[in-house]
Amino acid sequence: MPRLTPDQLFEELSDVDDLLIVQDLDGVCMQLVKDPLTRRMDPNYVAAVAAMDGAFAVLTNGEHEGRRGVNRLVEKALGDNDLPKREGRYLPGLAAGGVQLQDRFGDLSHPGVSPAEMAFLAAAPGRMEALLMDRLPALLSDVGMEELAAVAKAAVLDTQVSPTINLNGIFALVPDDVTGQQALQTMLSDLMNQLLAEAADQGLEDSFFLHVAPNLGRDAQGHERIKPAASGDVGTTDIQFMLTGSIKEAGLLVLLNQHIQRRWGEAPFGDAFNVRTAPHAPDELLALVKDRIPAERMPLLVGVGDTVTSTASADGTGWLRGGSDRGFLNLLQDLGAWCGQPNRVVLVDSSHGEVDRPSHADGSLQGITDPEDPLRIDVLMPDGPEQYIAWFRQLSQHRAVAPVR
Template sequence: MSSLASPSLHQQVYSLDHAAWVDQLAGTENLLIIQDLDGVCMGLVNDPLDRVMALDYLEATQRFDGHFYVLTNGEHTGKRGVNGIVERALGGKAQAQAGSYYLPGLAAGGVQWQTREGQISHPGVSEAELAFLAAVPQKMADQLRQFWQRRPRDGDSLNLETDLETVIQSTVLDNLASPTANLNTLHNRLQPAVYADLQYAMQTLMEDLLRDAARQGLGDSFFVHYAPNHGRGPDGKEILWFGQGGESGTTDFQFMLRGAIKEAGVLALLNRYYAARTGAFPLGEDFSVRQAPHSHTELLDLVKQTFDPALMPTLVGVGDTVTSVVVTEAGQPVAKRGGSDRNFLHLIQAIGQHFDTGNIVTYVDSSGGELKNRKALKLEDRRGTSVVIEGPGDPRDGDDPLVLNVVFPGGYRQYCEAFQAAAARR
């Protein structure tokens, strides 16, 4: 009696076949891994300064040199950047530089490029834009101070005489290209109504900043990224997720450069990958995410028109932030799909379907971290087949176009273990 062969990984849904995933990464020559960072290769923590990355993982990325890029909304540089985490893991900046341990790829949504040697550039970004961004962290700090000055102090768990400046230091991320207000440390310290009011206050600041930029002739330069979010509204803007029921909802309020969206970063990374293999940039040597279209269809069309199918690699996209929620509008259920990794993973999936390259969407469950805005992935093994009990999205969202091929319900540790196993055989 013959048995049917298991479908390839790109044809599976919520697969736990990590051995096959390791085999594919280890044995595929024309391979490009595009990986998120927070929650994927390190735990999610309330304070970004507490993040830790394992040396074994960093060494494993070197085995994939030329076939591995990061794609993150965080930044490489600054006191809260990923480079500092890398340097702490190595024992210092000199060691990181000497061994070329820095993670290559795009940060700040795609506008901050870094090589393995730690060389940084901001393709397509003007000095005027960087100057405007430099003033944003102070405005975020001022907004936080004004928020508590306006509020009655009873009922809040903050001691404003001693805690406020410490909170501001933890909350305001003075990133060079994507200044951010990160409310993680405040969610558990505030009453739900106060926390929701704070979310609204930060949203108001983001809108004020966009108006200020327009008055300075930079009306087309910036946008606001909410993480996590409930997708985009009809106006194309991301929908803020107000915390409720113990969930923190949106915690990161990022003021970002227009065009700095992860899905555009996929094209920029493919452009560099082709150039490294052929010496020619399909989209031009000066191409940046800021020149890319924004819609899924237009991005996919540009890939189809520009990249040689014979050279297209198998893409492995790795992320941890994918959401959906079904709401009722005009009496009908409507799915609001979001998550900062959703769109780049969906584009990788679509590229694989068009070019028949077997691209794999990989999902890492980061719900075990300190942040309370991730939905746990619950699977049950029934005769060797994983059955989804609960996924990262709304169970009522039955026609989500994004398919999660391989999942790591054990979180970043389980993912890193598999990644390191594949690297050892590379």
């Protein structure tokens, strides 16, 4: 089946009554950058989100709050720290993989998270920085300790419930050195697994997991695989230390639960449903929807992401598929097949920013999908976030001027 153009998708969605767009953030409505503190958000995009109230939610592994949170970007975009809360201009939805819930007025909660887990997370960034300083000198022997200390500090993203180490700044010290970049990826994996072991020693063995971005799917033990650096594609740049249950597939059901509650007056999974109480396996999530939601109450779902990967296995017998958006996009597609809705998957080209990512430019989507991929990408946005924002604004303006029936 041929893909839709953005214009065709616009026409398809223009008059949909019950619509829910579920959208990632970085690489979709903002360019990918090496330092997340330099991100910028288009004020016109913020206005478009407000106009789509009730038909839009974010689903991101980033966070809403804190100095690195998206709320700060919204405030900067509007030039007013008070206006977003007063007028409901924050981005509603789920952050930190699903454990951080926010409405458009910035009211925030962390359903299902314990005080002990929050305390460990609060201490994690300092521990990450110390572990980096233990390990980096052996890999970057030509770099002075003062510079190493600076890059280690910058690499640790001190977010509240998903502290992360980002290798982009460290990779800059070994440009075009694929072997060196792969060694750094291995070091990062070892470091973060040590942190998991330290959590277990404190009685938090089942509280956390590692989210690898981008990744090559999961291994036999359920752990996300590193995507090794290669020429023209740095592969894995981040590992996030995340709360168990912080997976976008479960987050999709939380958003669906809220949407149906608003529209129909009852939450099909219960008022207290959250990602930490939800099933984790895709087939169990799909079964839960089939069991609890009448097909006629399902909205038309549109999933928008940028991080989907597919690489041939080393033995050439199959494909290693992953990417932080793949899971929720797959589930969204399966939900449409079940209920008879033409749910749509939109992929934005995030190669236009500062981070090396596979491009849509030649149309092959090499490194993104493959001929046997069960995930069907319905619409491509090859010109990146700017193209997507323009399309999204057009849709929001149309629905505001000509309200759907």
